[in-house]
Amino acid sequence: MKISSTAALLLSLGSLTIYCEAFSSTSLTRSASSFSSNFVTKPSSVTSYNDSVLQMALNDNQKSSLRARLSNKLKSKSKLSSSISMDMPSSSSPLTNFKLFLQKFFTQLQNLNEVSKWRIAAATFISSIFIFSNQLDVMMVQLWNFLQHSNALLPRMFRHDHWEWGVAVWAFFFWIHGFWLADRAVSKADAKGIVHPWKKYRLQDQYEAEKFRRMQTKRLEQQALKNGVDIDRKEIELKVNAMQVPEVKQHKWNLGFWIFELPLYVLPLYIWDICIPRRAAKIAMWQAPTALGVCKDVTSALLLYDLGFFVCHFLMHKIKFLYKYVHSKHHITTEVRASDIVRLSFVEEIVDVGISILALNHLGCHPISRTLYNIIITFMLTELHCGFAFPWTPQFVVPFGLATGSKGHHYHHRYGKHYYQKFFCHVDKLFGFVQKKDDSLKGYTVSMKQ
Numbered sequence: 001m002k003i004s005s006t007a008a009l010l011l012s013l014g015s016l017t018i019y020c021e022a023f024s025s026t027s028l029t030r031s032a033s034s035f036s037s038n039f040v041t042k043p044s045s046v047t048s049y050n051d052s053v054l055q056m057a058l059n060d061n062q063k064s065s066l067r068a069r070l071s072n073k074l075k076s077k078s079k080l081s082s083s084i085s086m087d088m089p090s091s092s093s094p095l096t097n098f099k100l101f102l103q104k105f106f107t108q109l110q111n112l113n114e115v116s117k118w119r120i121a122a123a124t125f126i127s128s129i130f131i132f133s134n135q136l137d138v139m140m141v142q143l144w145n146f147l148q149h150s151n152a153l154l155p156r157m158f159r160h161d162h163w164e165w166g167v168a169v170w171a172f173f174f175w176i177h178g179f180w181l182a183d184r185a186v187s188k189a190d191a192k193g194i195v196h197p198w199k200k201y202r203l204q205d206q207y208e209a210e211k212f213r214r215m216q217t218k219r220l221e222q223q224a225l226k227n228g229v230d231i232d233r234k235e236i237e238l239k240v241n242a243m244q245v246p247e248v249k250q251h252k253w254n255l256g257f258w259i260f261e262l263p264l265y266v267l268p269l270y271i272w273d274i275c276i277p278r279r280a281a282k283i284a285m286w287q288a289p290t291a292l293g294v295c296k297d298v299t300s301a302l303l304l305y306d307l308g309f310f311v312c313h314f315l316m317h318k319i320k321f322l323y324k325y326v327h328s329k330h331h332i333t334t335e336v337r338a339s340d341i342v343r344l345s346f347v348e349e350i351v352d353v354g355i356s357i358l359a360l361n362h363l364g365c366h367p368i369s370r371t372l373y374n375i376i377i378t379f380m381l382t383e384l385h386c387g388f389a390f391p392w393t394p395q396f397v398v399p400f401g402l403a404t405g406s407k408g409h410h411y412h413h414r415y416g417k418h419y420y421q422k423f424f425c426h427v428d429k430l431f432g433f434v435q436k437k438d439d440s441l442k443g444y445t446v447s448m449k450q
Contacts, residue, residue, distance in 0.1 A: 297369035
């Protein structure tokens with residue numbers, strides 16, 4: 001009994017020694033993780049000390065029992081200190097937090113679909129115009145002074161009467177041949193048996209593949225009915241998906257437009273400029289524009305042009321005489337390519353260009369706005385007939401379905417109706433001149449994804 005009392009006393013002294021040593025080696029200003037590490041490193045030395053003291057007073061069984069009890073207490077204290085260390089917030093620098101934020105942001109950005117990424121890019125660009133409008137206005141003043149007074153080649157060309165239609169011609173050349181290169185790249189890959197990354201955007205391939213799928217599905221269903229077999233749609237779908245889509249005969253390019261349509265566009269404007277020189281005098285009267293003013297001019301001119309074209313285009317389709325002698329040339333083929341934008345009769349070219357000039361003059365657009373307008377409208381006209389539905393085009397980037405594009409205009413050429421506007425579709429929707437996105441092949445034409 002006396003030995004047990006002595007052992008208990010020694011055990012208490014040993015435990016007290018542990019706590020004293022642990023707390024004496026840990027300052028109040030240290031973190032919880034430092035406290036836990038100091039606390040955990042003591043047991044080995046303390047255990048050896050207790051063993052030497054207790055060895056004289058205890059037998060083997062009592063030694064083992066006391067060692068186990070002491071070890072359990074130390075383990076519980078070690079777990080407690082570890083949990084405290086884990087619960088304490090880790091101190092990180094603002095730079096580390098910012099890096100983690102950027103890493104998380106770009107990870108989420110990579111998971112977005114293509115259209116969402118382009119919408120973010122467009123929203124960022126438009127927002128930057130508003131945010132940096134003051135700085136852009138200063139640059140506009142410098143640019144306008146340069147264009148008005150400098151004798152360098154570019155300002156002298158800008159002040160020339162042929163400037164606007166010259167910009168339009170070169171812009172058409174650039175946009176048309178850009179889409180021509182894209183179409184040629186896909187066709188060359190097809191010839192080699194390679195699936196080009198842009199093939200999924202080509203509208204004729206999408207349309208023909210869907211038409212083939214529907215025809216084969218219908219054929220297999222009719223065959224099952226004829227044989228008295230229950231129709232298993234999943235099995236039919238698997239069979240159709242395993243079929244090879246026949247090679248699509250691509251629509252030929254209208255590369256002869258440089259010989260026929262280009263003179264029809266240039267000659268009237270060239271003669272007009274020679275007879276009535278006026279641009280230099282008008283430019284001298286203008287003050288420098290603002291960035292937001294240029295944006296307003298271009299947007300308003302596109303909307304007004306689109307409205308005027310809708311009226312004329314609708315009449316060309318509804319009045320048989322106008323369609324036959326004015327508009328039918330543009331509808332020679334059901335599939336179109338970028339060069340078909342200039343496949344127009346002489347009268348239609350005058351009407352089309354005239355609507356554009358009237359819109360700009362009516363709004364009183366600044367000369368810089370008119371130049372930017374010509375670059376943008378030539379791209380939008382070319383994209384309308386390009387044969388592709390890229391995710392960065394306005395038909396996808398502009399929200400709420402307010403913009404039409406190659407999908408709607410290709411529908412118009414295939415079926416000869418609906419989508420009489422070129423760039424927007426608010427008037428078409430108002431009068432019901434749009435195809436419903438239903439289960440039909442026509443509905444697929446305007447609703448198919450990239």
